[in-house]
Amino acid sequence: MSLTDDPGAESQTPEAEAATKQLVFNAAERLFALHGFQNVSVRDITAEAGVNLASVNYHFGSKDSLLFEIFRRRTQELNRERARMLHEASDRNAGKPPVREILTALFAPPLRWLDPSNDRRISLQFLIRARSEGTAEIREVLGRDVSHLKRFADALLAARPDLPPEEVYWRLHFVLGMIHQNRFMELDRLHVLSEGATREGEVDALLERMLDFAEAGFSR
Amino acid sequence: MSLTDDPGAESQTPEAEAATKQLVFNAAERLFALHGFQNVSVRDITAEAGVNLASVNYHFGSKDSLLFEIFRRRTQELNRERARMLHEASDRNAGKPPVREILTALFAPPLRWLDPSNDRRISLQFLIRARSEGTAEIREVLGRDVSHLKRFADALLAARPDLPPEEVYWRLHFVLGMIHQNRFMELDRLHVLSEGATREGEVDALLERMLDFAEAGFSR
DNA sequence: GTCTATAGATGGATAGAC
DNA sequence: GTCTATCCATCTATAGAC
Numbered sequence: 399m400s401l402t403d404d405p406g407a408e409s410q411t412p413e414a415e416a417a418t419k420q421l422v423f424n425a426a427e428r429l430f431a432l433h434g435f436q437n438v439s440v441r442d443i444t445a446e447a448g449v450n451l452a453s454v455n456y457h458f459g460s461k462d463s464l465l466f467e468i469f470r471r472r473t474q475e476l477n478r479e480r481a482r483m484l485h486e487a488s489d490r491n492a493g494k495p496p497v498r499e500i501l502t503a504l505f506a507p508p509l510r511w512l513d514p515s516n517d518r519r520i521s522l523q524f525l526i527r528a529r530s531e532g533t534a535e536i537r538e539v540l541g542r543d544v545s546h547l548k549r550f551a552d553a554l555l556a557a558r559p560d561l562p563p564e565e566v567y568w569r570l571h572f573v574l575g576m577i578h579q580n581r582f583m584e585l586d587r588l589h590v591l592s593e594g595a596t597r598e599g600e601v602d603a604l605l606e607r608m609l610d611f612a613e614a615g616f617s618r
Numbered sequence: 619m620s621l622t623d624d625p626g627a628e629s630q631t632p633e634a635e636a637a638t639k640q641l642v643f644n645a646a647e648r649l650f651a652l653h654g655f656q657n658v659s660v661r662d663i664t665a666e667a668g669v670n671l672a673s674v675n676y677h678f679g680s681k682d683s684l685l686f687e688i689f690r691r692r693t694q695e696l697n698r699e700r701a702r703m704l705h706e707a708s709d710r711n712a713g714k715p716p717v718r719e720i721l722t723a724l725f726a727p728p729l730r731w732l733d734p735s736n737d738r739r740i741s742l743q744f745l746i747r748a749r750s751e752g753t754a755e756i757r758e759v760l761g762r763d764v765s766h767l768k769r770f771a772d773a774l775l776a777a778r779p780d781l782p783p784e785e786v787y788w789r790l791h792f793v794l795g796m797i798h799q800n801r802f803m804e805l806d807r808l809h810v811l812s813e814g815a816t817r818e819g820e821v822d823a824l825l826e827r828m829l830d831f832a833e834a835g836f837s838r
Numbered sequence: 839g840t841c842t843a844t845a846g847a848t849g850g851a852t853a854g855a856c
Numbered sequence: 857g858t859c860t861a862t863c864c865a866t867c868t869a870t871a872g873a874c
Contacts, residue, residue: 661848672852681851
C-alpha cells in the first residue's frame, strides 16, 4: 500500500505527522474562532487536539506562525471561490457582469461557509475574528494585499461607470461591513432582539436578503 | 476657592484623585483603541498616563474593571445621543418617523465621533473594538441589554408595517454592520484600495452616503 | 516524532513604607 | 493617595530523555 520502499518499522511516520499536524490545525482554528486569539493558549490547543504540548512548536514553529498559517490557508480558499465566481459571472456577461452578480460572487462563498451544516462555519468565524484581532503580521498582509479586493472594485467600477469612483469604493466598504457583521456574537444578539424571528440557518434566504439590500443600495 | 473647610495641607486630594483617575482612563481608552485589549498591559497604561503602576488597581480595582467602566461610560454617552435624536425625530413626525430619520439617529452620533477634529474619534474606535474583542462581561452585557437597539427596531417596524418583521430585523443587522466597518484598519484598507479617493475626513459626506445606501436598501 | 520538565519572560495584583 | 518592590500565576518556547 505504501509508496515507500520501507513499509515496516516507522512507516506510520508520514501519516502520523500529517494527522497530528491536522489535529493541531483544526483545534487551533476552532478555539480561536470561539474565544479569540489572545484568549487561547498553546496549552488549550494541544489539550483540545489531544497531543503533547511541544507539537505546536514542532510542526508550526510558534503560536503566531500557526495562526498565520490558518489565516493564510482559509483566506486563500475563500478568495479562490470568490474569484472563480467573479470569473464565471464575467464569462456569462461578455466581460461586464451587472452589480448583482458581482455582489453574489462576494457574498455567496462566505454565506455557504456560514451554513450550520457546513464544516467551514467555524472557519468563517475564524477569518472574521482574525481580521479584527489578528497579529501585526496578519494586519499588515490585509492592509497591503488588496489585489483580491481590487478585482471586485474594478468590476463594480465597470458596472457603474456613471458613478464617481469614490462613491463605488464607499459602497464596496458598506457591503464588506454587511459581511463582517455575520459573527456568532452579532447573530446571537440579533436573534435575541428579534425574539427568534431571525433564523441564521436559512443561509439561502439570507443571501437573497443581503443581495436585495446591497443591490438596492447600489442602484441610484 | 475650595468648598471644604480645610484649604491647606492635603486639600489637593480630591482634585489629584480625579486627575490621576482621569489620566488612567484616557490613557487606557487610547491604548486599547489603538492596539486592542489584550495587547495592552497595565504597565503600558500607567506609563502612558505618567502615573504609578498601582493606580489602576487603586482607582478601578482591576484591569478588567477599568476597561468595563470605559466601555460602560462611552456606550451610555453614545446611546443617549442616539436616543435623543430618535426622540426628536419622533416628535417631528407625530410619533412615526420615516426610515431615513431613524437611520440618521443611528448613524449621526458615531459619525460625529469619527470626525478627525473630534476628541471622541478615539472613543469610537474603542467602542468598536471592545464590542468584538471585549471581555466576557462586556459581551454578556451586549448580548442581553438589547433595550437600546429595541427602540430603533420598534421605530423601523412602525415605519415599515408592510414588511415581515424578520426582514426589518435583518436590515437593521445590515446597517449595524455598515457602522462597525468604520474602524481605523478598514478605513485605511479602503484608502489604499481607492488610492486615496476616499477621504474619511468628510464625515458629513460619509453620513449622506451611508444614509443614501441604507435608505435605498430599506425601500423595497 | 513524542513527551516531560523547565527555562525565561511577562503580566496582574498587592503589601507596606511614606 | 502614592509609589516601590515583589509575589504569584501564566504563557511561549525549548532542551533533552525516550
